[in-house]
Amino acid sequence: MAAQPAAPLAGWPVWGRPLGWLALILLGPLLLLPTPLAPLALGWATLLALVIWGIGVAAVIGAMVGTTTPVLMHLERGVRRWAARFAPDPGALWIQWAREAHRSSQAHWCLEQAAGLGGAEALFQEGLAYLDGGFGAGGQIAGLERMVRAAQQGHPEAAFWLAEALRTGRGGRGDAEGALRWYQASAAAGFGPAAAWLTEAHARGDGVAVDPGQARHWAEVAERLAPHPPLSRSLLRHDAAPEDPLVQAGASFLQSLEDMADRGLQHRAGRWALGVGAVLLAGLGMGTVVTFFLVGASGLFFLPLLMLAPPGIMLAWLAWQLRRDRPRQGRDRLREAAEAGDPEACFRLGVAYRKGTPSMPPDDSCAVVWFRRAAEAGHREAMGALAQAYLGGHGVVRDPREAARWTEASRQGPA
Numbered sequence: 001m002a003a004q005p006a007a008p009l010a011g012w013p014v015w016g017r018p019l020g021w022l023a024l025i026l027l028g029p030l031l032l033l034p035t036p037l038a039p040l041a042l043g044w045a046t047l048l049a050l051v052i053w054g055i056g057v058a059a060v061i062g063a064m065v066g067t068t069t070p071v072l073m074h075l076e077r078g079v080r081r082w083a084a085r086f087a088p089d090p091g092a093l094w095i096q097w098a099r100e101a102h103r104s105s106q107a108h109w110c111l112e113q114a115a116g117l118g119g120a121e122a123l124f125q126e127g128l129a130y131l132d133g134g135f136g137a138g139g140q141i142a143g144l145e146r147m148v149r150a151a152q153q154g155h156p157e158a159a160f161w162l163a164e165a166l167r168t169g170r171g172g173r174g175d176a177e178g179a180l181r182w183y184q185a186s187a188a189a190g191f192g193p194a195a196a197w198l199t200e201a202h203a204r205g206d207g208v209a210v211d212p213g214q215a216r217h218w219a220e221v222a223e224r225l226a227p228h229p230p231l232s233r234s235l236l237r238h239d240a241a242p243e244d245p246l247v248q249a250g251a252s253f254l255q256s257l258e259d260m261a262d263r264g265l266q267h268r269a270g271r272w273a274l275g276v277g278a279v280l281l282a283g284l285g286m287g288t289v290v291t292f293f294l295v296g297a298s299g300l301f302f303l304p305l306l307m308l309a310p311p312g313i314m315l316a317w318l319a320w321q322l323r324r325d326r327p328r329q330g331r332d333r334l335r336e337a338a339e340a341g342d343p344e345a346c347f348r349l350g351v352a353y354r355k356g357t358p359s360m361p362p363d364d365s366c367a368v369v370w371f372r373r374a375a376e377a378g379h380r381e382a383m384g385a386l387a388q389a390y391l392g393g394h395g396v397v398r399d400p401r402e403a404a405r406w407t408e409a410s411r412q413g414p415a
Helices: 012-032 038-065 071-084 090-100 104-116 120-131 136-152 156-168 176-188 192-204 212-225 245-265 268-296 303-325 329-339 343-355 364-376 380-392 400-412
Strands: none
Touching (some): 012 071, 071 090, 071 104, 120 136, 136 156, 156 176, 192 212, 329 343, 343 364
């Protein structure tokens, strides 16, 4: 039996029908203008104009008071909900939108919509976002709950992540027997990394009894499933977003402008030129506005300008906010270096998670993950930090034996 083709997740197949129906609903009454029902059509047109005007004013006010969800974002979310109603696979569409989002808040909201539908992949992706950190201890618990639900539906990688969490005690839930069962379920469902882990575990006695027969069995399974896929990454991660050509071109252009401005501001003449240019540009803009008012005051021709003013002010305000709140490259580079396997970067990222920042609460569980990566690469300070975590039960189940093992390793390991 032939496999069903995948549902489209972008372009005209997704947006054509919902936007067509929306345009028919909003603009259809205007077709009554040539008929005796023209007054109704004019009333509808006036109502649409007032709604657009109200949205513009509300957007300006919301941007100025610093609302966390701007009015235009509410509007966008409403349109996406409308489009998802027409999709043959709404869950996959919400996940695709989360993958394409370039703001973590928007991506997280899309994941919530997908997970609300109850699909295994959506639950897995939302659980992965929670486990990746930034939500505190409650985020770890919520992430494990999503992984359990996805694994119970037969999601292979969710079962693997759940087994990893139970084995390491992530989120305060340590269960060696449960971890082994989920590793086996993941491997049986066709996830190669789980079979590879079972091979090493039975060969070395890592959490299970040494069993050469089981090791050979899982080695054959792992070989049959090769090549093994890499582990998934949270869709909320900045480096997990797709390489959007438009976003790349815009970022490159803005970076070029910033570099030119930086070079110009290094000289006194450049600073003077920039200041004079800003004053002239502001004067030109004010002159244009005053001219429009003086010329059109008698016939109220300036009303379109007034209606465009709120969206214009809002866009300028949001552009300033984006410039002020743009991601700091230092933290991004640190995470990229840690993902590349740099032990020092892994240790520093673990310290950042342990201490927290004004925009991110402390997350001991994520700190332990990065300390472990650095420690396994031979980083002495990370070994000591991991020992302290096991000794005090910070982010893992308290285990004095593991604490002693890592303390001894930190004394003997390389710097």
